[in-house]
Amino acid sequence: MSTFHGRIKEYPTLSIDHFITTDTPKHYILSHVHKDHTRGLENINFNQSIYCTEQTALLLPLLENRSTKQLMYKHLKQCLIPIPYHQPMTITADATIKFTFLPANHCPGAALILVEGKNGTVLYTGDMRAEPDFVKAELDCLQSYRIKNLYMDTTCCYPDKRNFISKTQSINILVNLIKSYPVTHHMYLDCWTVGYEEMWISITENFGQKIHVSQQRYNMFCHANSLFDDILTTDPKTRFHSCHWDQECYIHEEYTISIHPKPNKNTKAFPHSPLRRLLNSDLPWDCEPLQRMILPFSTHSSLSEIVFFHKFVKPSEFTPCVVRGGWKSLDQMRLLLSQEGCTLDTSPSLDVEPVLHDQQGSCQLRSSMDQHSSNPSSINYLSSCNSSCTTTPYAPIILSIPPTQDHVLVTPSIRQQPSLSESEPDNEPFITKENTYKLLKSMKRLQKKRRLGSKNNPIPL
Ligand SMILES: [Zn+2]
Ligand SMILES: [Zn+2]
Known part of the structure; x- marks a missing residue:
């Protein structure tokens, strides 16, 4: 920052x-x-x-x-x-x-x-x-x-x-990561801010599908460049999402892989530690995808x-x-x-x-x-x-x-900064106390119950 x-x-x-x-x-x-x-x-x-x-x-x-x-x-x-x-x-x-x-x-x-x-x-x-x-x-x-x-x-x-892989290498890792999962799995690309558009472009090029985004995000990018008309969609019926996790997307949660681009020195994607939290994310805090993966990607x-x-x-x-x-x-x-x-x-x-x-x-x-x-x-x-x-x-x-x-x-x-390898450089504090983590989990379960209870059509568990 x-x-x-x-x-x-x-x-x-x-x-x-x-x-x-x-x-x-x-x-x-x-x-x-x-x-x-x-x-x-x-x-x-x-x-x-x-x-x-x-x-x-x-x-x-x-x-x-x-x-x-x-x-x-x-x-x-x-x-x-x-x-x-x-x-x-x-x-x-x-x-x-x-x-x-x-x-x-x-x-x-x-x-x-x-x-x-x-x-x-x-x-x-x-x-x-x-x-x-x-x-x-x-x-x-x-x-x-x-x-x-x-x-x-x-x-x-x-x-x-000291060293980051190139953006091109990051995109290759992303494509290979997605290919390693069954085609029935949905992918959430956590492009929470402007700057990760190469991820979207690679999805359309390699998988021939558009990415679900909010109406506002669709308007903004298509206004800036009409090429995004062919890349983004407001229709949730796609395997790829960078949306606000709408109700239609939520039903895929348990077979969704969320992918979070972060600047770090790694040369391949790796699972996100559950003991860390992602402050900069468009996924609702109570969302629990099948797996969260960190993609080394730096702007x-x-x-x-x-x-x-x-x-x-x-x-x-x-x-x-x-x-x-x-x-x-x-x-x-x-x-x-x-x-x-x-x-x-x-x-x-x-x-x-x-x-x-x-x-x-x-x-x-x-x-x-x-x-x-x-x-x-x-x-x-x-x-x-x-x-x-x-x-x-x-x-x-x-x-x-x-x-x-x-x-x-x-x-x-011996004087270097604390490692922020999974986080944005400016924030993403650690949750270090076990009790805090337990409290967060129980709050998430409660929130999830409320969401499920509020839906007209029950979600298969
Ligand atoms: Zn979506
Ligand atoms: Zn900036």
């Missing part, structure tokens, strides 16, 4: 993927439709222009809230300014800035944002899967730029996420892909956009990337120290160039000052971390 606070220090008049402001940026840019990048857009009073890609402009107004099933962003329809990939857009704030959307290999419409202007060229990746074949084929143009600062998706910048870059992309772009500075766990994690990340051969910050930067709030709640920014210019490998960390800040030109806190003796004494292996 992105912890980026919206401002790039080189161009503070832009607000990227962040739409809650106490001051007023001149221009807003959205990299893609995922919720951790649209903070503030759910506010129905938001009425500023937003630059985004064409597919994002089509998808966003039709995205629903997963709990309430209400459209979250329909009030933005007139605010979205679609810009094609690779087409530079020039805007004028305090000075002229040019930005270009580039494909990100993350989800439909997702974009890297290349920003050029008098303060240098910077690249913000939003979320991206930097598979080397994709980067070489689609992003070769970056080789001709001198990137001053790379703002990178570091969701999976951890030693236990984010693995550690080795982050390193590859860093070496491909060769930025002067590197700013991670996903940092979980505060300073310790940032420290680990810096050390890890250095050990992987990334040269971090080869030139002094115009970093600023934390915004200091005085008693009246105003802010002061101080240049830290003199203090950190000797640091050979600084890494930036973005946070924001509190909401009472009214006097700063922009909000981020950008810090350089000086190397310490601690860095060489502590190895990544």
Whole structure:
């Protein structure tokens, strides 16, 4: 989950993927439709222009809230300014800035944002899967730029996420997994968010059937791309489902295999542990399929892909956009990337120290160039000052971390993050207490009884 606070220090008049402001940026840019990048857009009073890609402009107004099933962003329809990939857009704030959307290999419409202007060229990746074949084929143009600062998706910048299989390999595993089950078994593909459409496409190609989805999901994808007319259906009479598990689908529960794509280092699908719960899932929590399988599938870059992309772009500075766990994690990340051969910050930067709030709640920014210019490998960390800040030109806190003796004494292996191999990187807590698990099971049984009792036609058990 992105912890980026919206401002790039080189161009503070832009607000990227962040739409809650106490001051007023001149221009807003959205990299893609995922919720951790649209903070503030759910506010129905938001009425500023937003630059985004064409597919994002089509998808966003039709995205629903997963709990309430209400459209979250329909009030933005007139605010979205679609810009094609690779087409530079020039805007004028305090000075002229040019930005270009580039494909990100993350989800439909997702974009890297290349920003050029008098303060240098910077690249913000939003979320991206930097598979080397994709980067070489689609992003070769970056080789001709001198990137001053790379703002990178570091969701999976951890030693236990060093290598992921390619998306193509994930799809092959999915197809072979489905073929290993009798054709009488139904398959639930847990495409709970935008970004897993390759799974659907492979089903239609390999099994000649459409995938059952909700009316809203059908409308959204077919609106964005008419090809989905041949892939998705609102008719539940199919073996494949990515629906909200309607009553017509529920009758197949006991011979349904649910397949959950998750970023992890595995090279084959494996059963989901019943002691873990899937927070990010479209399956109702009381649904009990015959088997739950985890499919290794990542829409984010693995550690080795982050390193590859860093070496491909060769930025002067590197700013991670996903940092979980505060300073310790940032420290680990810096050390890890250095050990992987990334040269971090080869030139002094115009970093600023934390915004200091005085008693009246105003802010002061101080240049830290003199203090950190000797640091050979600084890494930036973005946070924001509190909401009472009214006097700063922009909000981020950008810090350089000086190397310490601690860095060489502590190895990544003993400081690495807890394993999240079956989960999304940002959440999915463990259920560790047996009693909690028993309680959950009994609640599920109760809920199931209620559902069965409420149906006109009893379901064969
Ligand atoms: Zn995303
Ligand atoms: Zn269904």
